[in-house]
Amino acid sequence: MTDRCAELAAGLAEIQARIQSACAYAGRDPGEVRLLAVTKTWPAADVAHLVDLGLTEFAENRDQEAAPKAVELAAARPGAAVRWHMVGHVQRNKTRSIVGWADEVQSVDSPRLAVALAKAVAAARTRGERTEPLSVLLQASLDGDPERGGAVLSDLPELADAVVQSGELILRGVMTVAPRAMLPPAAFELLATAVDRLRKDHPEAIEVSAGMSGDLEAAIAHGSTCVRVGTALLGYRGLASP
């Protein structure tokens, strides 16, 4: 094992222990909480190490970085069953590229974006570049801050309808990033309430992507089914990085 691989193995063991104990504390089955490794700013070689350590789900926040990384990983670990998730702001002119590498887009925050993604999926299907429909999560904004992206909670039902009506997207649930100005437990509780409401009309919206390196325990306590971890697994990204 290389030093970096050993470092990643240690980070992974620590995160898995945190998920285990957060689940024990919340009385939940750890099998209900998926770990998404957020590999933005880190090289494909790190993703390959994480694949060797048994991880299968990876997330990126920029198409320019993710598209070549997914290609590099496929070359480094041919046949590995990995799934890539887009968790960053999606520019509508990038949808064609994104549907080329992403299995799931967690950051759908407007009906216009849903329509653009659906068109891109249909076009990729026609070209024979994609066979699977695209899974999507609705990104919820808990404080309405446009910088962070996300739809305000009162817009989620309309957004969910747009996703379902698009015909090419599969609604899987919701995602959020806790606002800095809110205590994480309060933020995740607010999200849980919104998800309960959404599920009345869309029972298929089962995924709750919430919790990152700093707040995954609070997210798990409030029903997260998917934690997105970068720093605590791979290290600090440095000041200049997104």
Ligand SMILES: *Cc1c(COP(=O)(O)O)cnc(C)c1O
């Ligand atoms: C970077 C990022 C993460 C991971 O954050 P860490 O604090 O490094 O764990 C999770 N979700 C999104 C949307 C991100 O952009």
